[in-house]
Amino acid sequence: MCGIVGYAGAAQAAPILLEGLTRLEYRGYDSAGLAVRDGSNKVEVVKAKGRLQVLKDKTGDGTALHGNVGIGHTRWATHGEPSENNAHPHISDDMNVVAVHNGIIENYTEIKDKLIRNGYSFYSETDTEAIVKLIDYYYKKYNIGPIDAIAKTMVRVRGSYAIAVMFREYPGEIWVARKDSPMIIGVSEDAAFVASDVPAILKHTRDVYYIGNLEMAVLRAGEVHFYNLDGDEIKKDLSHIEWDSEAAEKGGFEHFMMKEIHEQPKAVSDTITAYVKDGDIDLSSCGITDEDLKKLQRIYISACGSAYHVGVTMQYVVESLVKIPVRVELASEFRYRDPILEKGSCMIAISQSGETADTLAAIREAKEKGVTTLGIVNVVGSTIAREADKVIYTMAGPEIAVATTKAYSAQLIAGYLLAIKTAFVKGTIDKERYDALIAELKELPDKISRVLEDKERIQWFTAKFSLAHDIFFIGRGMDYAISLEGSLKMKEISYVHSEAYAAGELKHGTISLVEDGTLVIGVLTQPSLYEKTRSNLVEVKSRGAYLMGLTTAGNYAIEDTVDFTIYIPKIEPLFANSLAIVPLQLMGYYMSVAKGLDVDKPRNLAKSVTVE
Numbered sequence: 001m002c003g004i005v006g007y008a009g010a011a012q013a014a015p016i017l018l019e020g021l022t023r024l025e026y027r028g029y030d031s032a033g034l035a036v037r038d039g040s041n042k043v044e045v046v047k048a049k050g051r052l053q054v055l056k057d058k059t060g061d062g063t064a065l066h067g068n069v070g071i072g073h074t075r076w077a078t079h080g081e082p083s084e085n086n087a088h089p090h091i092s093d094d095m096n097v098v099a100v101h102n103g104i105i106e107n108y109t110e111i112k113d114k115l116i117r118n119g120y121s122f123y124s125e126t127d128t129e130a131i132v133k134l135i136d137y138y139y140k141k142y143n144i145g146p147i148d149a150i151a152k153t154m155v156r157v158r159g160s161y162a163i164a165v166m167f168r169e170y171p172g173e174i175w176v177a178r179k180d181s182p183m184i185i186g187v188s189e190d191a192a193f194v195a196s197d198v199p200a201i202l203k204h205t206r207d208v209y210y211i212g213n214l215e216m217a218v219l220r221a222g223e224v225h226f227y228n229l230d231g232d233e234i235k236k237d238l239s240h241i242e243w244d245s246e247a248a249e250k251g252g253f254e255h256f257m258m259k260e261i262h263e264q265p266k267a268v269s270d271t272i273t274a275y276v277k278d279g280d281i282d283l284s285s286c287g288i289t290d291e292d293l294k295k296l297q298r299i300y301i302s303a304c305g306s307a308y309h310v311g312v313t314m315q316y317v318v319e320s321l322v323k324i325p326v327r328v329e330l331a332s333e334f335r336y337r338d339p340i341l342e343k344g345s346c347m348i349a350i351s352q353s354g355e356t357a358d359t360l361a362a363i364r365e366a367k368e369k370g371v372t373t374l375g376i377v378n379v380v381g382s383t384i385a386r387e388a389d390k391v392i393y394t395m396a397g398p399e400i401a402v403a404t405t406k407a408y409s410a411q412l413i414a415g416y417l418l419a420i421k422t423a424f425v426k427g428t429i430d431k432e433r434y435d436a437l438i439a440e441l442k443e444l445p446d447k448i449s450r451v452l453e454d455k456e457r458i459q460w461f462t463a464k465f466s467l468a469h470d471i472f473f474i475g476r477g478m479d480y481a482i483s484l485e486g487s488l489k490m491k492e493i494s495y496v497h498s499e500a501y502a503a504g505e506l507k508h509g510t511i512s513l514v515e516d517g518t519l520v521i522g523v524l525t526q527p528s529l530y531e532k533t534r535s536n537l538v539e540v541k542s543r544g545a546y547l548m549g550l551t552t553a554g555n556y557a558i559e560d561t562v563d564f565t566i567y568i569p570k571i572e573p574l575f576a577n578s579l580a581i582v583p584l585q586l587m588g589y590y591m592s593v594a595k596g597l598d599v600d601k602p603r604n605l606a607k608s609v610t611v612e
Contacts (some may be wrong), residue, residue, distance in 0.1 A: 002102040003074040006164045006174045009191025009221045013070035014062030020200035029074035030082035035089040035098045036070035047087040071164045073100035080125025090129045092136035096168045101128040103160035103181040146175045174219040182355040185209040192219035206241040210381035255599040257401035265445035267406040270395035271413040281421040287390040293425040297344035302331040302362035306404045307350040312481040313577050314415035321423035331358035335365040346372045352407040354382020376414045401600045440572040447569040451582040459590045466594035474503040475523035482523045486584030493602045494591035503536040516544035524551040525576035
C-alpha cells in the first residue's frame with residue numbers, strides 16, 4: 001500500500017521520482033505528489049488526485065520541477081478521503097519540514113491536539129500531517145538536528161511508518177526512518193535512492209541496503225549513513241539485487257498479470273532447483289536441519305489472501321504425508337484469539353512481499369509464545385525474512401500485478417518441498433515414495449506449460465460469461481483449496497461476485513443461490529473424491545446451473561455431466577493444485593479483459609497490505 005520514492009543526486013529529480021512512482025503503481029493508490037528542491041531553501045510541492053498521469057501532466061513529466069533532491073508518493077487513503085489536499089507530501093506550517101509517509105499513526109489525534117495547543121494549524125485530514133509537524137516541533141523546540149528530531153518523533157508515535165523527510169536547512173539530504181512498513185535504500189556512484197520496493201529504483205542501481213525496524217538513515221548524493229534510536233551510527237551490509245529492470249517490464253505482454261502467468265513454469269522450476277540437489281531436498285540454506293524436522297510435532301500456518309489458500313493446500317499435503325496435525329489461520333485473526341501454541345510446533349508465515357502487516361504480527365505473537373517461526377517469502381531482506389527464525393525463499397522474481405500468480409505457485413512448491421522432506425526424515429514415507437514425489441515435482445514446469453497451451457479455449461469460454469453476476473466454485477479436499485484461489489482470482493480483478501464452497505456443504509444452504517444459467521465450476525482432481533463432487537454437480541445442474549468441469553486428463557466421462565471441460569495433465573494428486581490453478585487464473589484474467597477493466601491494478605486493492 002502506498003509508494004515512496006526519494007532521490008538525491010546530480011540529475012533532475014522529478015523525472016526520476018515519477019518514473020519510480022510509475023513502477024510502484026501496482027501497490028495501489030488514489031492520489032500522488034512530489035516535493036523537489038534545488039540547492040537553495042526553496043521547495044516545490046505538486047499534488048494531484050487520481051491516476052499518476054494527472055501528476056505527470058501537471059509537471060510536464062517532471063521537467064517543470066527543478067532541483068536534484070526530492071521525494072514522491074502515491075497515496076492509498078486511510079485517514080481522509082482521496083483528495084489533493086490529503087495527498088502527500090505534507091508540510092509543516094512554514095515548510096521547514098516536508099515529508100511523505102506510509103503506514104498508520106494510531107495516536108495521531110492526541111499528537112494533533114498537542115500541536116494545536118502549541119500553535120500549529122492543520123489543513124488535511126491525514127495522520128501524516130501530524131507526524132510531519134511533530135518532527136518540526138521537536139526540531140525547533142530543542143534546537144536539534146534532523147536525527148534527534150526524528151528519533152524523538154519515533155519514540156512518541158504509535159503505529160507503523162516508513163517516512164522520508166526533507167529539512168529546509170539541509171537542502172542536499174533526505175532523512176528516512178521506518179517501523180513495520182517496507183523501505184529499501186539504493187546507492188550508486190553519484191546518487192542515493194529510497195523506495196517502498198525494488199522496482200522503483202532498479203533502473204538506476206541494484207546495490208541496496210535494507211533498513212531495519214526503528215532505524216534511521218540520511219541519503220546524500222552517492223552516500224548513505226544509518227543510525228539507531230540513540231543517534232549512534234551503525235554499519236549495514238550492501239546487498240546486490242540479482243534480477244534486473246527487464247524482469248519488471250511487460251516483455252511484450254499486454255499486462256503484467258499475463259506475463260506472470262506465463263512465468264510460472266520458470267518460477268516453479270527455479271524454486272525446485274534452489275532446494276533439490278542431486279535428487280535430494282536440501283533445506284540447509286534455509287537454516288532447517290533434519291533434526292529440526294524430526295522434532296516437529298505440530299504446524300500452524302498463518303497467512304492472508306492467496307497465501308492463506310497456499311496454507312490450506314499445505315494443510316492437506318502435510319497431514320497426508322507427515323501425519324502430524326496442521327492448523328491454518330487467517331493472520332488477521334490469529335493473534336486476536338490468544339492462540340494456544342504447543343511446544344514442539346512451528347508457525348509458518350507465508351507472504352509474497354514479506355511485509356504483510358497481519359502476517360508479521362502473527363510471527364511476532366508466535367515468537368513471544370516460544371514457538372519456532374518459519375517464513376515462506378519472495379523478497380530477500382524483507383521484514384518477515386529477517387524476523388523469522390528460518391526462511392524459505394521462493395524464486396518467483398518480481399511480481400508486479402496486484403493479483404498474485406507466479407508467487408502463489410512458487411509458494412506451493414515451498415510447501416511441497418517442506419512436506420516431502422519432513423515426511424522422509426520422520427519416516428512416514430520411504431525412499432521409493434520420496435524419490436517418486438521429487439520426480440513428480442520436476443515434471444510440474446513442463447506440465448504447467450502444457451496447460452497454458454489451452455488458453456485460447458479458456459478465453460473463448462470465459463467470454464461467454466463476461467456478463468455473469470455470480471459464479472460458484474466447488475470442490476472437496478484439495479479441490480476446495482483450489483476453488484478458494486480460483487474464486488479470489490475471479491472476484492479481485494473482474495469484480496464478478498464469486499464464491500468457493502466445499503461441495504459437500506451445498507445442501508446446507510448454498511444451493512438456494514443457484515438459478516437458471518448460474519455458472520458453477522467444479523474442480524475434480526482428487527481421484528478419491530471425484531464421484532462425490534460429480535454427484536454435487538448433478539445436483540446443481542438439476543437446479544438450472546451451467547457447469548464447467550476442471551479435471552485430470554482421462555476423466556472423460558465428466559463430459560456426460562458438465563457443459564464444458566478443461567483438462568490438466570495427469571500428476572500426483574497432492575500436486576494437482578499447481579496445474580489446476582492455471583486455467584482459473586486465466587479465466588479471471590480474460591473476464592477482466594472482456595469487461596475492459598484494469599487487470600494489473602484492480603480498484604480498492606493493493607499489492608502489499610502493510611497496514612492492518
